[in-house]
Amino acid sequence: MSEPIKCRAAILYEEGKPMVIEEVIIPVPDDDQVRIKMISAGICASDGHYVWGQQKMSDLFHKLPTVLGHEGAGIVESVGRNVTDLKPGDHVLTTFVPNCQKCIQCDIPNNNMCSNFAFNVTGCRPTRKLAKNGDNIYGATGTGTYSEYITVYRPQVIKIKQTDNLANLCVVSCAAATGFYSAVYRADILPESTCGIWGVGGIGLNTLQGCKYNKAKNIIAIDINPDKRDIAMQFGATEFINPKELDKPLEQYLMEKYGGLNYAFDCFGSQVIVDQAVNSLAMSGTFIMVGVTGAEVTLKYPVIMLLFGRTITGCQLGAKKAYLAYPEMVDLYLDKKIKIDELITNKFKLDQINDAFQTLKDGKCIRSIIVFD
Numbered sequence: 001m002s003e004p005i006k007c008r009a010a011i012l013y014e015e016g017k018p019m020v021i022e023e024v025i026i027p028v029p030d031d032d033q034v035r036i037k038m039i040s041a042g043i044c045a046s047d048g049h050y051v052w053g054q055q056k057m058s059d060l061f062h063k064l065p066t067v068l069g070h071e072g073a074g075i076v077e078s079v080g081r082n083v084t085d086l087k088p089g090d091h092v093l094t095t096f097v098p099n100c101q102k103c104i105q106c107d108i109p110n111n112n113m114c115s116n117f118a119f120n121v122t123g124c125r126p127t128r129k130l131a132k133n134g135d136n137i138y139g140a141t142g143t144g145t146y147s148e149y150i151t152v153y154r155p156q157v158i159k160i161k162q163t164d165n166l167a168n169l170c171v172v173s174c175a176a177a178t179g180f181y182s183a184v185y186r187a188d189i190l191p192e193s194t195c196g197i198w199g200v201g202g203i204g205l206n207t208l209q210g211c212k213y214n215k216a217k218n219i220i221a222i223d224i225n226p227d228k229r230d231i232a233m234q235f236g237a238t239e240f241i242n243p244k245e246l247d248k249p250l251e252q253y254l255m256e257k258y259g260g261l262n263y264a265f266d267c268f269g270s271q272v273i274v275d276q277a278v279n280s281l282a283m284s285g286t287f288i289m290v291g292v293t294g295a296e297v298t299l300k301y302p303v304i305m306l307l308f309g310r311t312i313t314g315c316q317l318g319a320k321k322a323y324l325a326y327p328e329m330v331d332l333y334l335d336k337k338i339k340i341d342e343l344i345t346n347k348f349k350l351d352q353i354n355d356a357f358q359t360l361k362d363g364k365c366i367r368s369i370i371v372f373d
Contacts (some may be wrong), residue, residue, distance in 0.1 A: 002028045002029070002035070002078040003028065004025050004026060004027045004028060005025070005026040005035070005077075005149050006023055006024070006025055006026075007023070007024060007026060007147065007148035007149045008021055008022065008023055008024070008147070008148050008350060009021070009022065009024045009067045009137070009144070009146060009147035009148065010067060010068070010069075010146040010147070010350060010353045011024075011065050011066070011067055011137060012050060012051065012057075012064065012065060012066050012067070012068055013064060013065045014064065015050050015051075015053045015055070015056055015057065015064075016051075016052065016053020017053075018051075018354045019051065019068070019146070019353055019354055021350060021351055021353075024067075024137060024147065026147070026149040026150065026151055027151065028078070029078055029079060029080045029083075029151050030080050030151075031080040031081050031082040031083075032080055032082050032083065032153055032154055033079075033080045033083070033151050033152060033153055033154065034076060034078075034079050034080070034083055034086055034092075034151070034152060034153075034154055034156075034157045035076075035077045035078045035079070035149060035150070035151045036072075036074035036075065036076060036077060036092060036094070036149065036150050036151075036152070036157065037074055037075050037076075037077045037148070037149055038072055038073075038074040038145060038147060038148055038149065038150060038372050039073050039074050039075060039166050039167050039170070039371070039372060040072065040073050040074075040166070040167040040168070040170040040369045040370060040371050040372065041069045041071060041072045041073075041145040041146055041170055041369065041370045041372075042069075042071030042072070042145075042170050042171050042173070042174055042175060042202075042367060042368075042369050042370075043348075043353075043356045043357060043359075043360055043365075043367070043368040043369065043370065044070065044071055044174055044175065044202075045201070045292070045360060046070070046174075046292050047068040047069060047070070047140060047357075048357050048360055048361060049292070049294075050068060050140075051068070051354075051357045052357070052361060054294070055294065055295075057140075059295060062138060062140065063138045064138070065135075065137050065138070066137065066138040066139060066140055066144065067137055067138075067139050067140070067144030067145075067146050067147050068139075068140045068144065068146055069139075069140060069143065069144055069145030069146035069147070069370075070094065070096035070140050070141045070143045070145060070173070070174060071094070071096075071145065071170050071171060071173045071174035071175065072093065072094040072143065072145030072150070072170050072173060073091070073092070073093050073094075073166050073167060073169050073170035073172075073173070074091075074092055074093075074094070074150075074166075075088075075089060075090065075091060075092070075166075076088050076089060076090040076092055076157075077149065080154075082154075083154050085159075086154070086157065086159060090159050091159070091160050091161070091162050091163065091166050092157045092158060092159050092160065093157075093158045093160055093169065093170065093172055093173040093326050094143045094145055094150070094152065094156055094157065094158075094173055095143075095155075095156055095157075095158055095173055095317075095322035095323075095326070096140075096141035096142075096143060096156075096173075096174065096316075096317075097112050097113075097114075097117075097316050097317045097322050098114060098117040098153070098155035098156045098322065099112065099114045099117070099155055099321050099322065099323060100114050100115075100116040100117060100155050101155070101323075102116070103115040103116055106321075110185075110319060111319060112315075112316065112317055112319055112320055112321045112322065112325075113316075114155075117142070117153075117155060117156070142156065143156060145170075146350070146353060146370065148350070148372050148373075155323075158173075158322055158323055158326040158327065159327070160172075160326055160327050160330045161327070161330055161331070161334065163330070163334065165341070167369065167371055168340055168341050168344055168369070169330060169333070169340065170369055171202060171340060171343055171344065171367055171369065172326055172329050172330060172333075172340065173322075173326065174317075175201075175202030175203050175206060175343065175367055176202070176206045176329060176338075176340060176343065177206075177317050177318060177320070177322070177325045177326060177329055178203050178206065178290065178316070178317050178318055179202070179203040179204060179205065179206025179207035179208075179209075179210060179267060179290065179318070180206040180207070180209060180210040180213070180318065180329065180338065181210065181315075181317060181318020181319065181320040181325055182203075182207055182210065182265060182267075182288055182290045182315055182318040182319075183195070183207050183210025183211045183213075183214060183263070183265070183318075184210045184213055184214055184318070185318045185319055185320040185325075186288060186313065186315040186318050186319040186320075187263050187265075187286055187288050188214075189210070189211055189214040189216050189262075189263055190214070190216075190262070191214065191215040191216070191217075192215070192216070192217045193216045193217060193218075193262040193263060194216070194217060194218040194220070194258045194259075194260075194261055194262050194263075194282070195211045195216045195218065195219050195220065195261065195262065195263045195264075195265070196220045196222060196254065196261040196263070196264045196265065196277065196280060197211070197219070197220065197221050197222065197237075197265045197267060198222045198223070198264075198265065198266050198267060198268055198273045198276070198277060199222075199223060199266070199267035199268030199269075199273070199291060200221050200222075200223040200225070200228035200231070200232045200240075200267075201267065201268070201366065201367075202343055202366055202367040203267045203290060203291065204221070204223075204232075204265075204267035204268070205231065205232070205235045205343060205366065206235075206343075207265050207267055207290065208221060208232060208235040208236040208237050209235045209236045209338055209339060210318075211236060211263075212235070212236030213337075213338065216263075217238075218238055218239070218258060219236050219237050219238045219239075220237065220238070220239045220240075220241060220254070220258075220261075221233075221237035221239070221240045221241070222240075222241045222242075222243065222250070223240070223241075223242065224242055224243060224244055225242075225363060226242050226245075228240070229242075231342075231366060234339075234342065235339060235342075241253070243276075250276050250280065251276055251279045251280045254280045255280065258282075259282055260280060260281055260282030260283070260285055261277075261280050261281055261282055261285050262282055262284075262285050262286070263285065263286050263288065264277035264278070264280055264281055264285060264286070264287045264288070265277070265288045265290050266287075266288070266289055266290060266291055267290045267291045268291045269289075269291030269292050269293035269294070269297065270291075270293065270297065271293075271296070271297045271298070273291075274289070274293070274297060274299060275300075278299065278301055278312070281310055283308050283309065283310070284308060284309030284310060284311075285310055285311075286310070286311040286312075286313065287310075287311070287312045287313070288313055288314060288315065289312075289313070289314030289315075290314070290315065299312065343366055343367045344366070344367050344368070344369055345365045345366045345367065345368065346359055346364075346365045346367075346368035346369075347368070347369055347370075347371050348368060348369070348370055348371070349370070349371065349372075349373070350370055350372060350373075352370075353370060356368045356370065
């Protein structure tokens with residue numbers, strides 16, 4: 001019979017302050033839950049906004065104290081009695097966009113939102129991590145993967161094929177799937193099209209390879225960091241542009257050279273990029289918001305332009321349901337049709353998690369992961 005587990009987790013008590021590594025108690029899973037021994041967890045800027053004090057947990061209806069982390073890979077340790085399709089030893093990924101497969105939102109084929117597992121719900125549920133004094137500790141998006149063990153609800157766990165490289169696959173559960181499917185699924189890029197991708201980080205690189213996978217003709221990577229050029233080309237870019245090196249506005253350059261973009265992806269999330277991207281669209285182009293923006297970022301656009309066929313949209317996880325996306329992407333990786341290992345430039349231990357976020361903030365990585373002992 002399962003027993004509570006004592007383990008270590010990185011706890012955020014206040015936005016803008018370093019996380020603290022403390023012992024927590026992970027209770028036995030409830031009937032509809034799964035307890036996972038974490039193998040790895042990704043370092044994502046979505047969590048970084050809270051670590052760096054740029055956003056409040058309350059912005060997404062989340063609570064403190066919390067264990068951050070939503071990108072994770074692990075092995076099933078135990079399951080509740082109602083969980084019949086998973087067993088100890090299964091390789092799994094966590095998801096921040098789960099589907100109950102029962103609500104009206106889950107019934108929509110081209111949508112991955114869920115009424116029962118929305119952010120404002122999952123972030124306020126205790127993640128069944130208990131501090132030493134018995135207080136509940138919450139988890140970002142209801143997962144909280146910066147912990148040696150976690151307990152989550154069944155829809156938050158996606159089974160994948162057994163692999164010797166499970167640690168690297170944690171990035172599939174956010175960066176890789178988000179970028180790849182924003183191009184392949186949400187945008188559904190047509191062959192021979194022209195695409196612009198702002199922000200060559202973990203998400204942007206996967207958007208690049210999604211554009212290549214769908215056989216786009218012109219794949220333009222846009223970033224103000226010139227050091228991103230080589231890896232952008234490696235992931236499928238046909239051109240790399242540093243807007244600071246142009247002698248004219250970026251929008252003008254793209255219009256003159258390509259006639260505008262069929263697809264424009266903001267994979268970073270800033271007012272400057274949003275403005276550049278929507279004003280670089282071709283007559284019937286599509287703007288896709290992929291990165292997480294601050295609450296102050298707005299979209300100002302003449303509505304009449306939509307009558308010419310332009311589209312403005314956005315997505316989480318590329319709008320594809322996680323239980324379909326993750327196994328499919330792992331298969332593509334195992335078949336060597338997409339790159340995953342090349343995304344990971346840094347590996348840290350849990351004790352080094354604050355250093356990992358500083359490395360991300362300093363722009364000295366593509367994707368870093370925490371590898372648990």
